[in-house]
Amino acid sequence: MTDTALATPAEARSAVAAARVRDARKAYGTGDATVTALDGVSVDFLSGEFTAIMGPSGSGKSTLMHCVAGLDTLTSGHAFVGDTDLATLSDRQRTLLRRDRLGFIFQSFNLLPTLTAKENICLPADLAGRTLDPAWFDTVISTLELGDRLGHRPSQLSGGQQQRVAVARALVSRPEVVFGDEPTGALDSRTSTELLRFLRAAVDDLGQTVVMVTHDPVAASYADRVVFLADGAVVDELARPTRDTVLETMKRLGD
Numbered sequence: 001m002t003d004t005a006l007a008t009p010a011e012a013r014s015a016v017a018a019a020r021v022r023d024a025r026k027a028y029g030t031g032d033a034t035v036t037a038l039d040g041v042s043v044d045f046l047s048g049e050f051t052a053i054m055g056p057s058g059s060g061k062s063t064l065m066h067c068v069a070g071l072d073t074l075t076s077g078h079a080f081v082g083d084t085d086l087a088t089l090s091d092r093q094r095t096l097l098r099r100d101r102l103g104f105i106f107q108s109f110n111l112l113p114t115l116t117a118k119e120n121i122c123l124p125a126d127l128a129g130r131t132l133d134p135a136w137f138d139t140v141i142s143t144l145e146l147g148d149r150l151g152h153r154p155s156q157l158s159g160g161q162q163q164r165v166a167v168a169r170a171l172v173s174r175p176e177v178v179f180g181d182e183p184t185g186a187l188d189s190r191t192s193t194e195l196l197r198f199l200r201a202a203v204d205d206l207g208q209t210v211v212m213v214t215h216d217p218v219a220a221s222y223a224d225r226v227v228f229l230a231d232g233a234v235v236d237e238l239a240r241p242t243r244d245t246v247l248e249t250m251k252r253l254g255d
């Protein structure tokens with residue numbers, strides 16, 4: 001992008017790509033039953049930026065996210081996290097890359113009911129045998145306003161608080177990229193707004209990189225940039241989106 005007026009904060013800092021795909025193709029099935037989920041996608045997710053991925057149902061959003069996050073593999077083309085080409089990794093190495101370098105927030109919070117909030121937040125690091133940076137832990141907990149909830153079990157927390165615990169779990173190891181697949185999908189609008197504000201704060205105040213798949217124009221308006229997919233291809237991009245510009249673009253693309 002050359003027009004600095006359209007540059008997002010990350011672009012203005014000449015940020016590097018925290019993750020990217022090049023000519024990404026993904027086909028499911030064989031022969032007549034082949035479905036092309038990604039049909040030559042190239043896109044950068046800049047470090048320190050909040051990117052939303054939008055598009056009609058079946059356009060390839062989840063497939064793109066799963067392939068760039070090492071949850072699935074491309075049929076051809078390349079997906080990179082930092083400088084690591086995921087195609088060069090074994091299944092085991094991809095698992096370690098996800099554990100050590102990425103964070104995930106899913107629609108279902110996936111918290112363990114018998115553990116406290118703090119134990120849930122620390123579990124991935126504990127399993128990896130990694131020591132968390134206490135100062136960073138405190139920053140994440142205070143940003144997410146979870147300080148007085150750390151001893152509670154998930155059943156003693158509201159839906160929004162549970163989702164914040166899931167966000168803290170994703171952020172606490174300071175991942176290179178946090179991926180969210182419809183993270184607000186199961187939340188009411190107040191809780192959803194709360195979560196989106198926290199994701200925004202994670203980018204603005206903590207310097208994190210967030211990539212989020214969403215159907216919701218309001219959720220997308222919290223991002224720095226929206227990438228629109230249709231039929232497995234990138235068909236449009238929007239910098240500094242608002243609810244209205246996202247809606248206009250969706251209308252124009254016939255979503």
Ligand SMILES: Nc1ncnc2c1ncn2[C@@H]1O[C@H](COP(=O)(O)OP(=O)(O)OP(=O)(O)O)[C@@H](O)[C@H]1O
Nearest residue numbers: 028029035036037056057058059060061062063064
């Ligand atoms: N495991 C699979 N096996 C076969 N086809 C699949 C598989 N996963 C996805 N697809 C197909 O690939 C295409 C893209 O799916 P994908 O889930 O990436 O779309 P999406 O944009 O995330 O959709 P939605 O918004 O409905 O979640 C669709 O046609 C889908 O049916």
